[in-house]
Amino acid sequence: DTGVSQNPRHKITKRGQNVTFRCDPISEHNRLYWYRQTLGQGPEFLTYFQNEAQLEKSRLLSDRFSAERPKGSFSTLEIQRTEQGDSAMYLCASSLGWGATDTQYFGPGTRLTVL
């Protein structure tokens, strides 16, 4: 399967703990996006990479959140000192294209539950 993969699929943690999620995009895709989706809402943009460069980060994103994409391949999203409000589905998407041809392919997501 050459689609976007995310690990883990589920994560339960206690408040105050750090968590890290991984996203493996489709291999030739140079763009990678992270989103957060809560129940009843659409995906909310968190950050965007083009190759290894983090080009955009949501102003809503707390300093507790950090993302990396070393060597322009897989990406990690880390949340430090988790809070109950961080409970959500974290989606990763990758794409290769420009403008209207920039089709995002989404991963299955990582569901985070903070107790």
Add this chain to the structure above:
Amino acid sequence: AQTVTQSQPEMSVQEAETVTLSCTYDTSESDYYLFWYKQPPSRQMILVIRQEAYKQQNATENRFSVNFQKAAKSFSLKISDSQLGDAAMYFCAYRSAETSGTYKYIFGTGTRLKVLA
């Protein structure tokens, strides 16, 4: 800032019938892209259809078509000959053109479509 609004939290359609999902957006930009994404239950989100704002012709993909009204900032999705597999959450999304300097997609809150056999 751009916003996307989907005012129908849930819609139902009889199998083989036609349904239209509504989406409105707000922007001051003249060049942008609009998308409809489908998220089946417990499955990954996939692109249904896209529209470039500079194109007057409405996009069509098999049973899916859009009604793009740029002046009204409206972008509705029409699903013809509805099938059971169309049941899903549908999200409308907006993306600025590359010249804007931003790459993010803005999604609406979604419309849950139920297809009745």
